[in-house]
Amino acid sequence: MFIHRHSFTVRHSPVVPARAHGRRLAAFVLAPILALAAAGCSAGGSNSPAKADVGADDTTPVTITFWHGLSSAHEVAAVNAVLAKFHQKYPYITVQAVSGQTDDKVNQAIRGGTAPDVASSFNAANVGGWCASGAFQDLSADIAADHVDMSQIPQAVQSYTAFDGKRCTMPWLADTFGLYYNKKLFAAAGITAPPKTMTELAQDAKKLTVFNPDGSIKTAGFMPYLGTYQMVTEHLVTSWGGKWLKPDGTSNVASDPAFAAALTWQKNLVDWFGAGKLAKFKAGMGDEMSAQNAFETGNVAMMVDGEWRTAFIKNDKSDVDYGTAPMPVADDKPELYGSGYVGGNVIGIPKGSKHPAAAWKLVKFLTTDTDAVASFADAIGNVPTTIAALDSPALTLAQDPDFATFLEVFKNPATSTTPASPDGGAYLTDFGPFAEKWQNGQVPDLKAGLAGVDKQNDAALKLSQ
Amino acid sequence: MTALAPTARDRSARGVSAHNVARRRSGRRRTLIWIAEHALACGLAVAFVGPIVFILLTSVMTDQQSLTSNLWPAHWQWSNYTAVFSKAPTGTWIKNTVVYAGLVTMCTLVSSVPVAYALARFRFRARNGVFLAVIMMMMLPPQVLVIPMYIMWARLHLTGTIWPLVIPCAFGDAFSIFLLRQFLLTIPEDYLNAARIDGCSEVRVLLRVVLPMMRPAIVAVGLFAFFNAWNDYYGPLIYTGEKPDHWTLAVGLASFKSAHAVQWNLTMAATVIAMAPVIIVFFFAQKAFIEGVTLTGVKG
Amino acid sequence: MGTLSLVTRAARRPPGPDPQTSPAVRAKRRRTRIRILLFLSPWIVGFTVFLAYPLVMTVWLSFTNSDMISSPHFVGLRNYRYMFSDDPQIWQAVRNTGWLMAVMVPAQVLFALGVAMVTARLKAGAGLFRTLFYLPALAPPVAATVAFVCLFNPSSGPVNKILGLIGVHGPLWFDSPVWSKPALTLLTLWGSGTMMVIFLAALLDVPAELYEAAELDGTNPLQRFRYVTLPTISPVVLFATVTAVIAALQYFTQAMVASQTADGSIQAPPGYPGGSTLTFSQQLYTAGFTQFHMGYACALAVVLFAVAMVFTVALLRRASGFNTEEATQ
Structure with missing residues (x-):
């Protein structure tokens, strides 16, 4: 279950589908003939042309398309600002950005032969699939030719942007997750400090919860119901140090006790509220990415969320008095405190890119130019992914204590992410339905249930071979 | 003619009187049944229309109120209807949908009429087979063919546009052929023979004699084609999914709430915008609609 | 007469x-x-x-591992084996689709028939009522579904509010694995105007003399329905039922939009809540267009095709059955 941090919108530019009549008409006449000839091979033709001129620059004016998933007004403005800088540096390259695109759409466009020149994703878990299948082009040759210093990218970040020795993406900022808490509600409940262990989290959650006279939830101390905003298994199980895959790439959720422990903790808290009440409360929560976000309106006292929420709270002009802290950790794993889940945003050049040389220029600029990385991270409140940008004075956010929490989490050596798999992280998508059944009490035997998930994940992995 | 005020003469004749009592009783029963039936119909009408009323009410609520269970808008926020266009490219979606539905309607009619005419009016050995195949096509779930079709259109670089949904309509739409054929069978052969005797070619018979007579059926089939396209979600989702510029209203509306950080009020305003054209056209062309629907089920 | 009797009636016309x-x-x-x-x-x-x-091509691709990136190669029955023994969601999808065919379709047919019978008996305002009953059938499925999820929202929707006023504690509807399919069924009933209009026309086609004759024979209304109405309209009912069954077989839009809207996330797990609205068609869509296991999706399509054909052929065979009856009359 991927609850993307950015919901998506659509570029506000009217394009009439009928604008290419002539060409379409020719295609339409040829359709049956070609179709019969083309006996169901893969779409998109043969491999994309190699990125030529890595040495000498061809400065013929060129327009490239760039899909990204950011959609909030302040985020789109920040993208446009950094693209303007790029255009200044490379006046012959014009970038046409499309906001709010999801991974599914990128995948579909690559198959349909309508892929953009550059695409980004919030989910590093995609990298495995993209590198293994060749859906994204290998960037190693360009990196070598342009002498890009990869050591300026933290080791952990380098590893999640490549798969099986193939570097088909570059890191474009990262999201780290921690705990947001409402200071006013904390004070009212007599809680002085954010919880550090999951037991404390559960206790505080109960203290902070207020019920309506009819028994329904008025204020939830914490929403343990999976699938609510950023409350998803991958953000939760990190507190137990859970490892999704074995070293050989097979599924690990039954063998790693972290999963059973995390889900048991979660179910206990769900049952304290009552799953039905939580479902009802969830149905009444405002949209996550709007000013009606239940944390911003004070209806939820604590929540798991990414560092970008600090920027959202500012932009929504919410008056919530809040603080941030690393996610609490399992009682028996105190050494994990200070770490958390990191979700890497990645950027690369899909197969079928029409201007791969210009596309590489953009990828290189966005991911390695210190000023571009730092100023963009600052504008959208994300974590920069080069060491130089992390230390850059342009990163004014570092002075904000609420944001600094996330920078600390990012730098913590125990911070982890969900591993890449050749099927693009299908193990995560397939876990969503299981987690949902679990919290609704439809899984009688957790151990057996998790073993079943392992079996299914391994079988699904074979299907994509 | 129920005996509400029996006369003295009625009472004097015993046999008639007994008969009248029975009639009076059955009259009262009839009145009760009349009331019960109409009450039931009114109840059903409330159930059918109620949701539309609540959609309209929710669509003019404020953000905060649409998250509460209040039924009546405290403040009628009509600006929601403009916000629908500024928060999401709803205007583009509407334009795309109109273009898409218009092209589909045109292609469907032009290609389906001759086929239906041939099936209804010509005699040839394969006719029954062809008609059976048409029925099969009508019944075939689109999902069965979608993968090879998608691959085919991808090879032609037409994915990301509405053309994969329009072009097949230019080669006869099974449902429309079926409907038109049903109607054509109701036209007496004599009319056509008269025209043929006058020396009209078969094409001219179709154009000059049959088409004018077919007007109601063509309107019905055209409306169905238009609104099927207007309402279609599966097709545009698959073929325009990755190109938001080419989305239709159905695709945009499906993810409207989750994708644009909006609450129920704007979502319902967008819903009203999607429903309104269909309902408005229905009130203008109600007869054609009902006749068309009836044609699919019974008449021949 | 039933639509499909036309198929064969036409066939029996003497050649030129x-x-x-x-x-x-x-x-x-x-x-x-x-x-x-x-x-x-x-x-x-x-x-x-x-x-x-x-x-x-569907049949051929179902034996390959096509993913539209690399060139497909033949994998034998692997996709079918995966479907029957490994796919974690497929049986739930089959069960849900089966539920729709076994519960939703009969509910729809009975409801439409009931409404049509009430409408047929109305003496005042029949036309107006018919229009009102038909109106929701025109609502675009996506719009109707989004609207229903909003109206049935357990927290802010009017349905549970009204139920609460009469002392009923409303369920979670689209947010409950138990109530999501009944909620979709209510949505279907709301939009069953098309079927209702078809039944109404069939009911009005029943010759009035038959009723009069039956009434003179001293039959009660139930008997009249059983022996007069039903035999006359049964071809129409059968046709509508089979069409509805095939529609249930490919049920996609409402299920997908309902889970997305109720979950509030465009990446909602398919079939939210708890996989309860995951249908066979949705599974095919997910396999084909989000995971790009095109070969596997084709295997699912082959199964779908086989089932749809069984119903279509059953319909056509029944249709010729009616025809012989007609011929003997």
Whole structure:
């Protein structure tokens, strides 16, 4: 279950589908003939042309398309600002950005032969699939030719942007997750400090919860119901140090006790509220990415969320008095405190890119130019992914204590992410339905249930071979 | 003619009187049944229309109120209807949908009429087979063919546009052929023979004699084609999914709430915008609609 | 008479006048043949390119590992094995689709028939009521579904609010694995106006003399329905039922939109809540267009095709059955 941090919108530019009549008409006449000839091979033709001129620059004016998933007004403005800088540096390259695109759409466009020149994703878990299948082009040759210093990218970040020795993406900022808490509600409940262990989290959650006279939830101390905003298994199980895959790439959720422990903790808290009440409360929560976000309106006292929420709270002009802290950790794993889940945003050049040389220029600029990385991270409140940008004075956010929490989490050596798999992280998508059944009490035997998930994940992995 | 005020003469004749009592009783029963039936119909009408009323009410609520269970808008926020266009490219979606539905309607009619005419009016050995195949096509779930079709259109670089949904309509739409054929069978052969005797070619018979007579059926089939396209979600989702510029209203509306950080009020305003054209056209062309629907089920 | 009796009625029409073999006649017949082909040509192309070819390709691709990136190769029955023994969601999808066919469709047919019978008996305002009952059927499925999720929202929706006023504690509807399919069924009932109009026309076609005769025989209304109404309208009901079953088989839009809207996330797990609205078609869509296991999706399509054909053939066979009845009358 991927609850993307950015919901998506659509570029506000009217394009009439009928604008290419002539060409379409020719295609339409040829359709049956070609179709019969083309006996169901893969779409998109043969491999994309190699990125030529890595040495000498061809400065013929060129327009490239760039899909990204950011959609909030302040985020789109920040993208446009950094693209303007790029255009200044490379006046012959014009970038046409499309906001709010999801991974599914990128995948579909690559198959349909309508892929953009550059695409980004919030989910590093995609990298495995993209590198293994060749859906994204290998960037190693360009990196070598342009002498890009990869050591300026933290080791952990380098590893999640490549798969099986193939570097088909570059890191474009990262999201780290921690705990947001409402200071006013904390004070009212007599809680002085954010919880550090999951037991404390559960206790505080109960203290902070207020019920309506009819028994329904008025204020939830914490929403343990999976699938609510950023409350998803991958953000939760990190507190137990859970490892999704074995070293050989097979599924690990039954063998790693972290999963059973995390889900048991979660179910206990769900049952304290009552799953039905939580479902009802969830149905009444405002949209996550709007000013009606239940944390911003004070209806939820604590929540798991990414560092970008600090920027959202500012932009929504919410008056919530809040603080941030690393996610609490399992009682028996105190050494994990200070770490958390990191979700890497990645950027690369899909197969079928029409201007791969210009596309590489953009990828290189966005991911390695210190000023571009730092100023963009600052504008959208994300974590920069080069060491130089992390230390850059342009990163004014570092002075904000609420944001600094996330920078600390990012730098913590125990911070982890969900591993890449050749099927693009299908193990995560397939876990969503299981987690949902679990919290609704439809899984009688957790151990057996998790073993079943392992079996299914391994079988699904074979299907994509 | 129920005996509400029996006369003295009625009472004097015993046999008639007994008969009248029975009639009076059955009259009262009839009145009760009349009331019960109409009450039931009114109840059903409330159930059918109620949701539309609540959609309209929710669509003019404020953000905060649409998250509460209040039924009546405290403040009628009509600006929601403009916000629908500024928060999401709803205007583009509407334009795309109109273009898409218009092209589909045109292609469907032009290609389906001759086929239906041939099936209804010509005699040839394969006719029954062809008609059976048409029925099969009508019944075939689109999902069965979608993968090879998608691959085919991808090879032609037409994915990301509405053309994969329009072009097949230019080669006869099974449902429309079926409907038109049903109607054509109701036209007496004599009319056509008269025209043929006058020396009209078969094409001219179709154009000059049959088409004018077919007007109601063509309107019905055209409306169905238009609104099927207007309402279609599966097709545009698959073929325009990755190109938001080419989305239709159905695709945009499906993810409207989750994708644009909006609450129920704007979502319902967008819903009203999607429903309104269909309902408005229905009130203008109600007869054609009902006749068309009836044609699919019974008449021949 | 039932629509489909037409299929065969047309077939029983005697062939044209006896063939004569003068050259002029032969030339005329050739012209006729060309004319028929000309009229049928759009359909012939459509049938070949948009039905026959993709159908063959679906079957072929179901034996490959096509993913539209690398060139596909033959994998034998692997996709079918995965479907029957490994796919974690497929049986739930089959069960849900089965539920729709076994519960939702009969509910819809009975409801539409009931409403049509009430409407047929109305003496005042029948036309107005018919319009009101038909109106929701026009609502675009996506719009209707989004609206229903909003109206049935357990926290802010009017349905539970009204239920609460009469002292009923409303369920979670689209947020409950138990109530999501009943909620979708209510959505279907709301939009069953098309079926209602068809039934209404059939009911009004029942000759009034039959009722009068039956009434004189002293039958009660139930008997009249059983022995007069039902036999006359049954071809129409059967046709509508089979069409509805096939629609249930490909049920997609409402299920997908309802889970997305109720979960509030565009990446909602398919079939939210708890996989309870995951249908076979949705599973096919996920396999094909989000995971790009095109080969596997084709295997699912082959199964879907087989089931749909069983129902279609059953319908057509019944239709010719009616025809013989008609012939003996």
